[in-house]
Amino acid sequence: MTLMCNFLRLKLIFIKNDYFSSLEGTFLKWISFHFLFTGEQILLSDNASSLAVQAFLQMCELPIKVVCRANAEYMSPSGKVPFIHVGNQVVSELGPIVQFVKAKGHSLSDGLDEVQKAEMKAYMELVNNMLLTAELYLQWCDEATVGEITHSRYGFPYPWPLNHILAYQKQWEVKRKMKAIGWGNKTLDQVLEDVDQCCQALSQRLGTQPYFFNKQPTELDALVFGHLFTILTTQLTSDELSDKVKNYSNLLAFCRRIEQNYFGENGKGHIPLRLA
Amino acid sequence: MADKSFVGGIREPRQGLVRVIRRGRSGWGGGRVALERSEVSPKLAPHFGFRLSEAERRGGGHFRGTRGRGGGKMAAPLELRCWGGGWGLPSVHSESLVVLAYAKFSGAPLKVSVIDNTWRGSRGDVPILTSEDNIVSQPAKILNFLRKQKYNADYQLSAKQGADTLAYIALLEEKLLPAVLHTFWIENDNYFTVTKPWFASRIPFPLSLILPGRMSKRALNRILLTKGEPPHYHLKEVEAQIYRDAKECLNLLSNRLGTSQFFFGNTPTTLDAYVFGFVAPLYKVHFPKVQLQEHVKQLSNLCRFCDDILSCYFRISLADG
Numbered sequence: 001m002t003l004m005c006n007f008l009r010l011k012l013i014f015i016k017n018d019y020f021s022s023l024e025g026t027f028l029k030w031i032s033f034h035f036l037f038t039g040e041q042i043l044l045s046d047n048a049s050s051l052a053v054q055a056f057l058q059m060c061e062l063p064i065k066v067v068c069r070a071n072a073e074y075m076s077p078s079g080k081v082p083f084i085h086v087g088n089q090v091v092s093e094l095g096p097i098v099q100f101v102k103a104k105g106h107s108l109s110d111g112l113d114e115v116q117k118a119e120m121k122a123y124m125e126l127v128n129n130m131l132l133t134a135e136l137y138l139q140w141c142d143e144a145t146v147g148e149i150t151h152s153r154y155g156f157p158y159p160w161p162l163n164h165i166l167a168y169q170k171q172w173e174v175k176r177k178m179k180a181i182g183w184g185n186k187t188l189d190q191v192l193e194d195v196d197q198c199c200q201a202l203s204q205r206l207g208t209q210p211y212f213f214n215k216q217p218t219e220l221d222a223l224v225f226g227h228l229f230t231i232l233t234t235q236l237t238s239d240e241l242s243d244k245v246k247n248y249s250n251l252l253a254f255c256r257r258i259e260q261n262y263f264g265e266n267g268k269g270h271i272p273l274r275l276a
Numbered sequence: 277m278a279d280k281s282f283v284g285g286i287r288e289p290r291q292g293l294v295r296v297i298r299r300g301r302s303g304w305g306g307g308r309v310a311l312e313r314s315e316v317s318p319k320l321a322p323h324f325g326f327r328l329s330e331a332e333r334r335g336g337g338h339f340r341g342t343r344g345r346g347g348g349k350m351a352a353p354l355e356l357r358c359w360g361g362g363w364g365l366p367s368v369h370s371e372s373l374v375v376l377a378y379a380k381f382s383g384a385p386l387k388v389s390v391i392d393n394t395w396r397g398s399r400g401d402v403p404i405l406t407s408e409d410n411i412v413s414q415p416a417k418i419l420n421f422l423r424k425q426k427y428n429a430d431y432q433l434s435a436k437q438g439a440d441t442l443a444y445i446a447l448l449e450e451k452l453l454p455a456v457l458h459t460f461w462i463e464n465d466n467y468f469t470v471t472k473p474w475f476a477s478r479i480p481f482p483l484s485l486i487l488p489g490r491m492s493k494r495a496l497n498r499i500l501l502t503k504g505e506p507p508h509y510h511l512k513e514v515e516a517q518i519y520r521d522a523k524e525c526l527n528l529l530s531n532r533l534g535t536s537q538f539f540f541g542n543t544p545t546t547l548d549a550y551v552f553g554f555v556a557p558l559y560k561v562h563f564p565k566v567q568l569q570e571h572v573k574q575l576s577n578l579c580r581f582c583d584d585i586l587s588c589y590f591r592i593s594l595a596d597g
Contacts, residue, residue, distance in 0.1 A: 118528040122443035129446040180498040182414060201439035 041070060041156045044234050045135040050082040052226025053094050057084075058262040059217050060106045070157040095124075098219050108218045116213060120220045123205065123212070127220075130198035131227045133183060134191050134241075140174040142188055144237045196244045199228075203248040210257060217258070224251075225258045353387065354425075356418075358403040360390040360478060363560045366590050368474065370456055371415045372403040374553030378419055380589040381544040384427035393480045415553075419546060430545050437540050441547045444532070444539075447525060452554050454499050455522030455568055458515060460557070461495035465564040523571050526555070530575040537584065544585065556582045 042050070057064050064084075069075060076083040076092040083092030084100075091100045101107070109117060139150050154170060155163025178184050183191070202224060211217045212224070228251055232242050245251060356379070358372030367373045379386045391402065405412045405421060412421045423430075430438060460471050475491070476484040504514045529551060538544045539551065559572045559582050572578060 114531045118532050119440065119443065121528060122440070122447040125450045126443040126446035129450055177501045180494075180501045197442065201442045204435040204439040205443075207436070 041153055043150060043153055044139055044230060044236070045132060046073075046081050047234070048132070048135060048227040048230040049080065049094065050226070051230055052223045053082050053084075053097055055225050055258065055262060056094065056098065056108075056219050056222035057101075059108055059222055060101060062101070062106065094219065094223060108216065109213075111216065112213060112218070120213070120218060123202070123220050124223055126198060126201065127223050127227060130194050131231075133178075133181070134195045134198075135227070135231070136174055137178060137183060137186070137191050138188075138236070138241060140171050141178060146171065148237055192240055192244060195241065196247075199245055199248050199251060203251050206250050206254060208250065211254075221254075221258065225255055229255050229259065353407065354384065355389060355406045356386045356403055357389050357391065357406070359475075360392070362474065363562060364586065365556055365560050368557055368561060369402065370453070370553050370557055372553075373556060374415045374549050375403045375405070375418050377544075377552045377585065377589070378422065378429060378546060378549040379427070381549060382422060382427040382429035384422050384425070391478055393478055393484070395480055419549075429543075429549070432543060433540055433545060441540075441545065444529075444547050445550050447528070448550055448554055451521040451525035454503055454518040456554055456558060457495040457499060458518060459563065459565070459568055461492040462499070463563075463565050467492060469564055470561065519568065522568060526568075526571060526575055526578065529555075530578050533577050533581060535577065538581070544589075548581075548585070551578075552582060552585050556586070 054064070054066075072081045072083070073079060075090075077090055078092045080093055083090055084097055086100075089100070091097050109120060112120065138145055140146060150171075151164070151167045155167045158166060175184070186194075206212055211221045213220070228245055231245050232252075232255065234242075236242075356372075356375060358375065359367050359369035361367050365373065366376050376386075376388065378384075386405075401413045403413075403415065403418065405418045407421075407425075410421065412418050422428075430441070433441070459466055461467055472488045472492075475488045479487050499514065499518065500511075503518055504511070533539060536542075539547045555572060555578055558568055559579060563569060
């Protein structure tokens with residue numbers, strides 16, 4: 001099954017960096033944002049993480065240049081996409097990127113007090129613990145999805161037999177990790193139930209507010225947006241995962257709001273996938 | 277047949293015995309005999325050593341240690357198998373402690389059977405809750421099961437507080453649990469002087485030679501697979517990272533707790549059970565290598581929190597142990 005988007009190769013997007021010439025003492029010229037994004041290669045969990053980081057950088061109003069490479073996973077210092085390349089530093093994954101950007105003077109969570117920061121960290125761990133793990137489970141441990149989608153996508157840039165070998169190796173690694181954290185014996189239904197519980201918690205926390213910490217978005221909003229949007233817009237072998245998210249209307253409204261504000265037609269950036 | 281009254285190893289005085297339990301109806305814990313007076317012929321009653329009073333027949337009665345929540349709860353006898361206690365704690369194993377604490381908070385009558393060095397019972401995947409026809413094995417699942425049986429410690433929480441509970445539990449599992457596992461199972465001084473002898477003394481030979489090693493490998497595996505990714509190529513760097521994370525997590529918990537007695541007001545909930553389960557072993561067990569313990573001791577509200585729970589809810593075990 002193909003993803004809903006039609007991209008074959010993403011063109012580079014370069015945003016003029018006049019913004020920074022007026023700031024004093026900044027180190028950032030532009031941030032080169034790398035991820036695995038061709039229409040045929042990227043997987044659900046990587047896409048979610050990449051979108052989260054992209055949303056965060058957009059929220060910080062930092063100019064970014066998006067670069068796609070088939071081997072971005074190997075270029076990254078921690079083996080995970082996405083990563084950013086600034087000057088001569090390379091930082092990967094949302095947590096370290098947030099800290100790096102904060103060290104350079106841009107932060108979304110300065111206005112929060114200690115208790116709220118603790119809550120924000122706790123909710124980010126919840127999303128990583130449940131949503132990301134569920135996505136990994138679905139991609140690599142559910143036989144139907146593995147056979148139809150994951151193997152072919154993961155091995156896409158490589159010739160036979162390397163594509164099969166790498167896909168099996170990655171699957172073995174992920175299964176080992178699942179077993180170590182106790183998800184090895186879970187059935188798909190239990191995983192979906194966990195996703196539902198997580199979405200319910202997020203929905204209750206969000207309530208009727210525009211963002212999780214009222215008026216201003218924070219990295220938590222970026223992370224939640226990345227995962228939920230990807231789940232909603234990726235077509236898998238069945239729609240159960242996205243149905244779980246669709247049950248919560250305030251989460252849907254939240255995703256649309258962020259898409260419009262930060263990825264809209266005003267040219268700030270774009271997302272390759274459209275909301276169904 | 278004659279010894280049915282002592283099922284579960286309860287040695288209670290024979291006279292005035294308030295042990296009668298209606299079969300399958302009340303909320304009494306497992307293992308004790310459920311016999312109605314009418315089921316026992318008058319000739320045999322003295323053998324069982326009990327007299328039924330009017331109050332007992334009406335479904336009242338008590339026995340030492342229950343919460344006395346009374347009838348109306350439909351529950352089969354519940355038995356929990358877990359690791360035992362020491363250093364003032366009812367259990368030294370974090371996950372077992374979480375379940376024990378939750379059971380106390382919600383009033384679930386659990387019959388606790390501690391793993392000892394006989395060959396009775398299983399030792400894998402502990403804690404394990406057994407009821408009539410269900411066997412439930414991980415703390416999250418056990419707590420869910422107890423909630424379904426109407427032993428709910430969270431009924432006073434709002435929806436948002438319930439969501440916060442889930443989030444904080446995820447934070448504990450991601451940030452604090454690796455450090456707890458490391459302190460118990462991987463740090464060599466701690467493992468060889470404290471953990472291994474303690475667990476080995478509670479496992480029958482020759483399993484005592486194998487099982488602690490296997491548990492240690494499983495802990496190491498878990499840490500390396502979840503935290504040991506590049507750029508941390510060396511175990512030392514992973515260790516530094518997980519202790520940093522754990523200290524930050526403890527600070528966050530301390531900030532969140534503030535000066536209140538429990539995390540959500542004055543009654544303990546699931547989150548309190550989890551925090552107690554993870555922090556109390558770090559606080560109480562005497563280890564040679566104590567960097568995280570020092571940090572916990574500096575956070576006086578967390579120490580006060582653990583001590584409060586131990587003295588209010590585990591007084592009986594403290595008196596015995």
